Amino acid sequence: MVETLVLIEHDRHCVKRPSLHGITLARQLGGEYALLVLGQGLDEIAASLVSYGASAVVVADDPALTEPLADRYATVIAEAARKRDSRTVLGTSSTFSKDVLPRAAALLDVPMVTDVLAIEEKNGSTSYRRPVNAGSMLATVKLETDRRVLTARATAFEAPAADAAACPIERFEFDVASLPNGMEFISRDQRISGRPDLTEAAVVVCGGRPLKDKETFERLVGGLADGLGGAVGATRAAVDAGMAPNDYQVGQTGKVIAPQLYIGIGISGAIQHLAGIKDSRVIVAINKDPDAPIFQVATIGDLHQIVPQFIDALRRG
Amino acid sequence: MKIVVPFKSVADPNDATVAGAAASAPKSLINPFDEIAIEEALRIRERGDAAEIVGVTIGAPAVDEQIRAALAMGVDRAIRIDDSRALDPYAVARILRALIEKETPHVVIMGKQAVDDDSNQVGQMLAALLHWPQATFVSKIEFLENKRRARCTRETDGGLEVVAIELPAIITTDLRLNEPRYVSLPGLMRARRKPIEILTCDELRVAVRPLTTVLSIASPPKRAAGTRVDSVEELIAKLKQEAKVL
Ligand SMILES: Cc1cc2nc3c(=O)[nH]c(=O)nc-3n(C[C@@H](O)[C@H](O)[C@H](O)COP(=O)(O)OP(=O)(O)OC[C@H]3O[C@@H](n4cnc5c(N)ncnc54)[C@H](O)[C@@H]3O)c2cc1C
Numbered sequence: 001m002v003e004t005l006v007l008i009e010h011d012r013h014c015v016k017r018p019s020l021h022g023i024t025l026a027r028q029l030g031g032e033y034a035l036l037v038l039g040q041g042l043d044e045i046a047a048s049l050v051s052y053g054a055s056a057v058v059v060a061d062d063p064a065l066t067e068p069l070a071d072r073y074a075t076v077i078a079e080a081a082r083k084r085d086s087r088t089v090l091g092t093s094s095t096f097s098k099d100v101l102p103r104a105a106a107l108l109d110v111p112m113v114t115d116v117l118a119i120e121e122k123n124g125s126t127s128y129r130r131p132v133n134a135g136s137m138l139a140t141v142k143l144e145t146d147r148r149v150l151t152a153r154a155t156a157f158e159a160p161a162a163d164a165a166a167c168p169i170e171r172f173e174f175d176v177a178s179l180p181n182g183m184e185f186i187s188r189d190q191r192i193s194g195r196p197d198l199t200e201a202a203v204v205v206c207g208g209r210p211l212k213d214k215e216t217f218e219r220l221v222g223g224l225a226d227g228l229g230g231a232v233g234a235t236r237a238a239v240d241a242g243m244a245p246n247d248y249q250v251g252q253t254g255k256v257i258a259p260q261l262y263i264g265i266g267i268s269g270a271i272q273h274l275a276g277i278k279d280s281r282v283i284v285a286i287n288k289d290p291d292a293p294i295f296q297v298a299t300i301g302d303l304h305q306i307v308p309q310f311i312d313a314l315r316r317g
Numbered sequence: 318m319k320i321v322v323p324f325k326s327v328a329d330p331n332d333a334t335v336a337g338a339a340a341s342a343p344k345s346l347i348n349p350f351d352e353i354a355i356e357e358a359l360r361i362r363e364r365g366d367a368a369e370i371v372g373v374t375i376g377a378p379a380v381d382e383q384i385r386a387a388l389a390m391g392v393d394r395a396i397r398i399d400d401s402r403a404l405d406p407y408a409v410a411r412i413l414r415a416l417i418e419k420e421t422p423h424v425v426i427m428g429k430q431a432v433d434d435d436s437n438q439v440g441q442m443l444a445a446l447l448h449w450p451q452a453t454f455v456s457k458i459e460f461l462e463n464k465r466r467a468r469c470t471r472e473t474d475g476g477l478e479v480v481a482i483e484l485p486a487i488i489t490t491d492l493r494l495n496e497p498r499y500v501s502l503p504g505l506m507r508a509r510r511k512p513i514e515i516l517t518c519d520e521l522r523v524a525v526r527p528l529t530t531v532l533s534i535a536s537p538p539k540r541a542a543g544t545r546v547d548s549v550e551e552l553i554a555k556l557k558q559e560a561k562v563l
């Protein structure tokens with residue numbers, strides 16, 4: 001069958017919205033597609049997925065899958081793909097999909113393409129465009145096999161419409177006793193943030209090295225983000241210095257974002273950071289160095305003066 | 318405990334020729350994430366938890382310079398699997414599997430991604446092929462229960478996560494695991510006397526064919542140059558009226 005199996009990510013309560021963008025790639029590939037969710041207690045999540053035009057929502061729901069342990073998840077994903085005879089397994093790029101999908105690909109004995117930006121069909125063969133070298137170059141690659149595993153860059157594919165007639169929800173049965181047992185989940189730091197998710201926000205304010213400490217970072221970067229209703233991100237330098245947690249890191253090896261408006265405060269614009277913000281619609285930089293490589297609309301000056309003025313101006317409306 | 322560290326030689330991302338579609342060959346270095354993996358192995362050995370660190374890389378003779386650098390950092394011995402083809406991550410994982418089966422380490426520590434091809438696949442694929450547990454994107458490693466298990470802190474999109482994995486296992490490194498040391502002059506001198514073993518895929522009895530072909534590599538479209546504004550008022554006005562994002 002020419003089916004695509006789309007792995008959908010969730011946080012136990014809701015579907016992670018960027019993970020839906022993979023559906024758009026599945027539509028471009030053509031043929032039918034089914035959505036696959038793994039976890040425990042998935043009734044509501046599965047119900048929220050029935051209108052995306054899939055042939056089915058396939059649910060692997062079991063206490064053994066409560067936590068996303070890569071060895072078990074990859075085993076179940078590979079088994080589902082095999083039983084359904086899916087030609088393609090795809091997900092949207094995230095630390096979750098990057099953890100489990102390469103493992104599933106090897107179990108399926110197929111190659112994988114990471115971070116697909118676009119596909120092109122020519123003479124019956126598909127080629128994939130993907131960023132390499134921190135996005136400073138774009139490679140076009142082709143696979144020798146029909147079967148494949150892909151991850152899509154969420155920023156390169158639109159969110160799909162949910163306007164189709166409801167599809168069935170199917171339970172995927174698998175042999176729990178034969179699942180691997182070598183990994184144990186211990187804990188996860190639960191941080192509740194009142195701000196929008198970094199990868200979904202229309203406005204993102206990022207801070208860099210000169211913010212110096214956690215308090216200044218929160219007051220200036222957090223303050224401006226709140227004034228704009230935006231999310232907060234950081235450079236590696238800011239995360240390394242303990243100003244912001246690891247999941248704020250934006251760039252080649254952190255999150256990739258494409259908001260309507262990105263504001264970089266005290267950020268030089270190293271290629272590894274630019275890799276994560278390139279596709280933002282408007283890039284604003286606040287930097288005292290007029291030659292810093294990062295800017296489209298730039299204000300030159302000291303962030304300690306400019307940012308408070310900016311926050312004030314927004315308050316006045 | 319024996320640790321194997323696979324490492325890749327990559328073009329220096331700060332070398333302008335890389336971004337600018339090179340005319341001359343850019344300078345190479347050890348993939349930064351693999352350098353972090355080597356550093357972690359050295360620290361584990363230094364605190365008495367490991368007896369031997371074996372570095373392994375797949376590549377042509379040109380990567381010998383990076384092998385010397387790994388040996389100079391303190392890796393005990395190195396293996397180069399001689400293969401000058403353009404390998405895809407799955408091919409790399411299959412070749413590494415054969416080597417790991419031969420070396421039988423207790424743990425494999427390697428980079429989460431190579432900064433040139435940015436695939437982020439090899440470690441996870443290798444773990445699948447060996448049926449070993451994996452901990453990816455790791456920023457802290459502690460050994461438990463007389464090194465039967467490792468407790469690893471992972472950097473995920475949702476924040477930090479902790480897992481305990483049975484050994485042998487694959488661990489892939491993230492940026493904040495450690496800060497690699499610089500190569501010292503005595504280290505470089507010692508490196509000259511350390512062995513580099515050369516193996517072929519035939520000798521390892523693996524026949525792999527890459528399943529990925531790179532058709533072309535091009536520069537992405539450039540953004541239009543920016544403008545500068547002199548005041549916060551002007552910035553806000555521009556964002557409202559021209560960019561219409563406020
Ligand atoms: C110009 C150019 C042309 C290319 N052409 C082709 C082509 O035609 N066909 C093709 O299949 N590929 C091609 N490649 C890509 C190929 O050479 C990749 O390096 C390979 O696919 C591994 O992917 P990765 O480094 O992104 O793996 P990742 O999964 O990002 O690597 C993760 C880790 O795996 C380990 N690792 C990776 N490679 C090695 C290695 N060689 N030795 C030891 N450990 C390693 C390292 O520990 C690394 O940190 C090309 C690359 C370039 C730049």
Ligand SMILES: Cc1cc2nc3c(=O)[nH]c(=O)nc-3n(C[C@H](O)[C@H](O)[C@H](O)COP(=O)(O)OP(=O)(O)OC[C@H]3O[C@@H](n4cnc5c(N)ncnc54)[C@H](O)[C@@H]3O)c2cc1C
Pocket residue numbers: 207208209210234235236237238249250251252253254255265266267268269270271272273286287288289292301302303304349350432492
């Ligand atoms: C393997 C690897 C992976 C990496 N991955 C990432 C990644 O994913 N994301 C990432 O961000 N980085 C990444 N990096 C790091 C990257 O190379 C840069 O080091 C980093 O992005 C720099 O952060 P910065 O801009 O905050 O700091 P700097 O480069 O130090 O820039 C600070 C800027 O602030 C300006 N400034 C200073 N004081 C003031 C002031 N008072 N007012 C206004 N402006 C001021 C300066 O002019 C300068 O331009 C990676 C590096 C490596 C090696």
